Amino acid sequence: MTFFVFEKLGTVRGEGMIKKEMIAMLLAGGQGSRLxxxxxxxxxxxxxxxxxxxxxxxPLSNCINSGVDTVGVLTQYQPLRLNTHIGIGxxxxxxxxxxxxTVLPPYEKSANSEWYTGTANAIFQNLDYMDNYNPEYxxxxxxxxxxxxxxxxxxxxxxxxxxxxTIAAMPVPYEEAKRFGILIADENGKINDFxxxxxxxxxxxxxxxxxxxxxxxxxxxxxxMAEQPALDFGKHVxxxxxEKGEPLYAYEFNGYWxxxxxxxxxxxxxxxxxxxxxxxxLYEEYWKIYTRSDSLPPQYIxxxxxxxxxxxxxxxxxxxxxxxxxIGCGVTIGEGSIVKDSIIMNEVVIGANCEVYKGIxxxxxxxxxxxxxxxxxxxxxxxxxxxxxxxxxxxxxxxVIPDNVTVGKNSVISGIMSxxxxxxxxLASGKTMIKAGDxx
Amino acid sequence: xRAIGIILAGGNxxxxxxxxxxxxxxxxxxxxxxxxxDFALSNMSNSHVQRVAVFTQYNxxxxxxxxSSSKWWDFGRKQGGLFVFTPTVTHxxxxxxxxxxxxxxxxxxxxxxSHEPYVVIASGDCVYKLDYNKVLEYHIAKKADxxxxxxxxxxxxxxxxxxIFKMDEEGRIEEFEEKPINAKSNTISCGIxxxxxxxxxxxxxxxxxxxxxxxxxxxxIRYKDHKRIYGYKxxxxxxxxxxxxxxxxxxxxxxxxxxxxxxxxxYPDIYSKVDxxxxxxxxxxxxxxxxxxSSGSIINGTVENSIIFKKVFVxxxxxxxxxxxxxxxYIGDNTHIENCIVESRDTIRANSYHHGxxxxxxxxxxxxxxxI
Numbered sequence: 001m002t003f004f005v006f007e008k009l010g011t012v013r014g015e016g017m018i019k020k021e022m023i024a025m026l027l028a029g030g031q032g033s034r035l036x037x038x039x040x041x042x043x044x045x046x047x048x049x050x051x052x053x054x055x056x057x058x059p060l061s062n063c064i065n066s067g068v069d070t071v072g073v074l075t076q077y078q079p080l081r082l083n084t085h086i087g088i089g090x091x092x093x094x095x096x097x098x099x100x101x102t103v104l105p106p107y108e109k110s111a112n113s114e115w116y117t118g119t120a121n122a123i124f125q126n127l128d129y130m131d132n133y134n135p136e137y138x139x140x141x142x143x144x145x146x147x148x149x150x151x152x153x154x155x156x157x158x159x160x161x162x163x164x165x166t167i168a169a170m171p172v173p174y175e176e177a178k179r180f181g182i183l184i185a186d187e188n189g190k191i192n193d194f195x196x197x198x199x200x201x202x203x204x205x206x207x208x209x210x211x212x213x214x215x216x217x218x219x220x221x222x223x224x225m226a227e228q229p230a231l232d233f234g235k236h237v238x239x240x241x242x243e244k245g246e247p248l249y250a251y252e253f254n255g256y257w258x259x260x261x262x263x264x265x266x267x268x269x270x271x272x273x274x275x276x277x278x279x280x281x282l283y284e285e286y287w288k289i290y291t292r293s294d295s296l297p298p299q300y301i302x303x304x305x306x307x308x309x310x311x312x313x314x315x316x317x318x319x320x321x322x323x324x325x326x327i328g329c330g331v332t333i334g335e336g337s338i339v340k341d342s343i344i345m346n347e348v349v350i351g352a353n354c355e356v357y358k359g360i361x362x363x364x365x366x367x368x369x370x371x372x373x374x375x376x377x378x379x380x381x382x383x384x385x386x387x388x389x390x391x392x393x394x395x396x397x398x399x400v401i402p403d404n405v406t407v408g409k410n411s412v413i414s415g416i417m418s419x420x421x422x423x424x425x426x427l428a429s430g431k432t433m434i435k436a437g438d439x440x
Numbered sequence: 441x442r443a444i445g446i447i448l449a450g451g452n453x454x455x456x457x458x459x460x461x462x463x464x465x466x467x468x469x470x471x472x473x474x475x476x477x478d479f480a481l482s483n484m485s486n487s488h489v490q491r492v493a494v495f496t497q498y499n500x501x502x503x504x505x506x507x508s509s510s511k512w513w514d515f516g517r518k519q520g521g522l523f524v525f526t527p528t529v530t531h532x533x534x535x536x537x538x539x540x541x542x543x544x545x546x547x548x549x550x551x552x553x554s555h556e557p558y559v560v561i562a563s564g565d566c567v568y569k570l571d572y573n574k575v576l577e578y579h580i581a582k583k584a585d586x587x588x589x590x591x592x593x594x595x596x597x598x599x600x601x602x603x604i605f606k607m608d609e610e611g612r613i614e615e616f617e618e619k620p621i622n623a624k625s626n627t628i629s630c631g632i633x634x635x636x637x638x639x640x641x642x643x644x645x646x647x648x649x650x651x652x653x654x655x656x657x658x659x660x661i662r663y664k665d666h667k668r669i670y671g672y673k674x675x676x677x678x679x680x681x682x683x684x685x686x687x688x689x690x691x692x693x694x695x696x697x698x699x700x701x702x703x704x705x706x707y708p709d710i711y712s713k714v715d716x717x718x719x720x721x722x723x724x725x726x727x728x729x730x731x732x733x734s735s736g737s738i739i740n741g742t743v744e745n746s747i748i749f750k751k752v753f754v755x756x757x758x759x760x761x762x763x764x765x766x767x768x769x770y771i772g773d774n775t776h777i778e779n780c781i782v783e784s785r786d787t788i789r790a791n792s793y794h795h796g797x798x799x800x801x802x803x804x805x806x807x808x809x810x811x812i
Contacts, residue, residue: 051719052735090511091716274721282718283738289718295512295711297704298472298734298748299720308726313719314473314735315704329719 018098020070020133022155022212024063025123028056028143029076029116034262036387037396037414037434038362039078045143046081047266048345048363050273050282051313051326054085055260056143057291060092060101065287066151068139070099072129074122076106076115091292104129118230120237124222130215138218140211140233146269146280147257148287149210157251158212161189164246165217165238168210170253180206181234183250191248196234205250207234208257217246256280264390267360270326270343274309296329304335313346320350334369351403358409361395368403376408379430388412388432396434443576444556444637445489447480448540449564450497455683458802459783463502466494466564468681469749469766469784471694471703472734475506476681477564478513478712481522485513486708487572489560490520493550495543497527497536512713523550539653545644551637559640561655563631567690568678569703569710570632575672579634582611585667586639586660589632591674601682603629603656605671613669616661627671629656630678677702688781688800691747691764695730717750725756741771755790770809777803 032044039047045056056073063071071094075082082103088094089101104126106115116122123130123140130138137158139151149168158166169183177198183205184193195201211233221240228236242248256279260266272278282289296314301307306321313329320337327333328345334352342359350356350367357374361367374393381388388394388410395401396414405422407413408429415435419425427433449466456465466477477494484492492515496503510522525547527536537543544551551559558579560572570589579587590607593599604623606615615624633655635643643659652658660669677699679690693699703710717736722728727742736751741758748754749766755773763780771777772790779796780803782788787807794803 276723283721283736288716290716293714293716295709295714296473297700297710298732300700301728301731301733301743303729305729307722307728309724310722311719312722312733327719 018133020099020135022068022137022139022151023070023072023099023130023133023135024059024068024139024141024151025126025130026056026059026063026071026073026141026143027119027122028073028082029079029122030144031077032144032261034387035266036263036384037394037412038263038266038360040396040414041078042081042397043075043077043079043143044261046078046085048328049146049260049266050270051311052293052329052346053289053291055146056082056085057092057289058146058148059141059143060086060089060094061287061289062147062149062151063141064092064094064290066149066153068151069094069096070133070135071101072104072126073101073143074104074116074126076122079103079105085292087292092290099133102129118232118236120222120225120233121231123218124226124231127219127222130219135215138213138215140209140213142209144261145208145257145259147208147253148255148280148289149253149257151212154210154251155212157189158249161249162247163212163249164214165241165248166212166251167191167238167248168208168253169205169250170208170257171204172206174201174204177201177204177206183207185250189249189251191242191250194238194242205252208253209234211238217241263360263387263392263394267343267358267390267392271324271341273326274311274324293329302335320352320354328363345397357393358391359393359395362397362399364398365395365401366399367395367401368405370404371401372406373401374409375406376429378409379428381410381412381430381432383432384412388430442556443489443558443560443572443634444551444554445484445492445572446544446559446561447477447484447492447494447564448543448561448631449477449494449503450537450540450543451563451565453682456687457684458804459684459687459781460499462499462783464496464498464500464564465681466496467503467506468565468687470567470681471691472732472747472749474710474712475503476567477503477506478710479567479569480562480564481513481515482708482710483562483568483570483572484560485515485711487560487570489572490515490517491523491554491556492520493523493525493547494564495525495537495547497543500526506713509713513711525550539658540655541644541647541659542653544640544655545648545653548641548644551641551644554637557637559633559635559637561633561635565682566631566678566680568630568674569676569708570674570678572632572634575632575634578672579670582670583668584670585635585663586669587634587672588613588660588669589630589674590627590671591630591678593626593628595626597626599623599626599628602680603631603660605629607671611670611672613664613671616664616669618656618661627673630674631680633660634672684781684800684802688764692745692762694732694747695745715750726754741773749784 028045032039094101182195184203185191258269299316302319309324312327316331319335320333322339325342330347332349336353339356344361345363348365351369354371391409400416402419405425407427410430412432468476510516515522681687720733720737723740726739731743731746733748734750739754740756741754743760746763751768753770757774761778765782766784768785771788775792777794780801783804787809
């Protein structure tokens with residue numbers, strides 16, 4: 001019996017075999033400077049979210065749930081955590097014989113070596129990667145949004161409209177529209193015009209930074225505009241396609257979508273998970289979110305503790321009281337401690353009789369006993385008022401805070417502190433304390 | 441590594457009552473996020489035993505599902521791997537595994553095709569951590585033919601369902617009885633053996649020739665005076681979960697800080713299949729004390745001194761006390777559950793009352809669940 005029939009005996013083995021209808025390119029190289037110390041050592045897509053996840057888990061899970069099994073992840077800023085998290089893509093089932101996930105850092109070339117200078121420039125530098133898969137369509141994603149979206153439905157829309165480029169967009173309140181790139185589309189979704197952060201918006205359809213391109217057009221546009229410094233999709237590539245007269249369509253999305261680009265929106269998106277029936281529900285069987293997770297024991301809640309309105313990761317031990325908070329995996333919260341309205345990331349240790357109010361405590365932080373965080377007035381942060389301005393107290397990863405210290409609001413701590421670093425064991429609201437070596 | 445591993449996971453018995461209707465004992469859920477066999481598998485992996493065979497027979501669906509990927513225990517390697525052997529009809533053989541020795545005999549090629557000099561045999565129904573290398577070193581130092589891991593049970597413990605033996609001061613086993621009515625000592629066999637591979641092949645082949653099928657009765661006890669059989673004393677935590685009471689106690693042990701610390705915090709870790717479940721959610725009204733809560737659970741009521749497995753929903757005003765709630769159970773509002781084990785995938789109607797008065801009650805309610 002013959003099992004294999006080679007139809008094209010004259011060709012080189014493998015030629016013409018690889019063909020993916022749509023591949024995804026996930027932009028994960030940005031620093032996300034508005035997250036302050038949280039992104040001092042990790043790229044924004046690798047920041048922990050919702051107890052056990054990282055931000056990049058959402059677009060990656062969307063890809064595999066939508067049947068997109070070839071994903072290039074473009075990394076540049078602090079990629080270590082991101083690389084170890086993605087690995088060969090096993091948690092998302094993206095370890096494939098053909099395709100799967102590939103991490104694409106900038107690389108040296110025989111001429112014109114450079115970093116990724118803009119979103120589209122990063123894609124341009126990886127034309128070869130995309131060519132390998134000979135796709136019809138390329139999906140451009142960004143690694144810092146929390147949402148569930150079926151890209152296949154978006155692709156169907158793209159095909160049915162005969163579009164060359166489809167941009168996912170969601171309606172926002174008019175007063176907020178000036179923070180976004182706004183699309184002006186007709187009733188069929190055809191885009192007539194667009195405006196970047198307009199003062200007086202003509203529409204309330206905000207671009208979500210998710211694009212489907214016809215591969216031929218994308219390739220041509222990227223090559224045509226290769227010389228443009230800081231080549232960007234919103235600023236250069238989309239206008240180029242529009243001017244060429246290609247049909248651009250807006251795909252309206254009405255589900256939950258959150259850009260977690262600022263400390264407050266990051267905090268708020270986490271807090272939304274703990275509502276009784278959250279708008280963004282992680283507990284649905286359909287459309288699971290996958291993440292790399294160790295085999296961890298269950299969490300332990302001790303006698304005398306009180307836990308209400310929280311989500312709590314595996315391996316965590318709670319001896320104190322926790323309200324309204326998102327707690328990661330492997331965390332210890334000591335006896336008599338109170339944690340409220342806070343985000344505590346993986347492997348944090350909080351000693352006994354501490355108080356944490358509206359804190360964002362990054363991974364592997366150790367907090368001593370009798371420490372109070374988030375106490376006092378809402379003074380503006382002295383060094384970075386545009387980042388730390390919403391009453392949160394932020395602690396960078398691997399920091400150590402000694403016993404008996406009190407820290408105010410809008411303050412930042414990063415580094416291994418000892419009692420001698422504090423005046424009278426006190427850090428007033430709005431102060432920044434970052435040890436050398438933790439430059440931002 | 442110098443050894444290959446065999447895990448005997450075929451067994452089932454009536455002492456587990458309704459709980460073993462659904463699954464082999466080796467697949468019994470333990471401590472919130474584990475299955476009983478995870479302990480033997482993790483010990484193998486942590487001892488660098490890389491080629492491991494699991495023999496299953498009874499109701500293996502749940503177990504096979506759990507073992508569907510070997511990556512959780514880091515066995516998916518080019519050198520070695522995890523093999524699951526269920527009885528099959530072949531040219532020479534058309535029977536089930538008639539006993540532990542027969543199970544090994546029917547898969548003798550696994551032993552013959554390996555090249556490691558030793559074999560570690562363990563069972564899948566015990567909760568413990570053990571570095572098998574230590575047993576192997578002891579085995580080599582004693583020039584033993586077979587080494588059996590044993591444990592001294594407390595005087596109060598009823599040992600009549602174990603293999604009991606007596607050793608001389610050298611550690612060599614003098615007397616060995618299986619499930620005696622009057623136990624002469626409180627040293628019990630933990631069902632973990634180290635033996636040279638060629639020796640095992642020889643003994644098993646002889647056993648099969650004589651049409652005998654049990655490894656303990658027909659090999660160990662029969663040859664105890666002819667072969668050098670030694671006991672290796674294990675001092676750490678070890679529990680077998682052959683009865684409902686043992687199963688309940690073993691789970692409840694994990695509420696003790698020292699047991700939790702030993703298994704959950706100290707190296708090496710115990711691994712299990714990783715489910716993609718969200719973190720546990722505690723809503724307003726949750727009131728939990730001294731309990732283990734696993735991922736994917738949503739708690740709205742009171743939980744005391746209990747173990748809540750994965751994906752459990754506890755409704756408003758519920759009281760769960762001294763109980764074990766297995767995976768994927770839905771508990772409706774105002775329900776009271778005390779001293780119970782609730783079977784997995786069960787749906788408990790609102791306003792129910794379950795109380796194990798004298799002994800542990802096993803709750804199995806096959807109510808329909810309406811998914812909206």
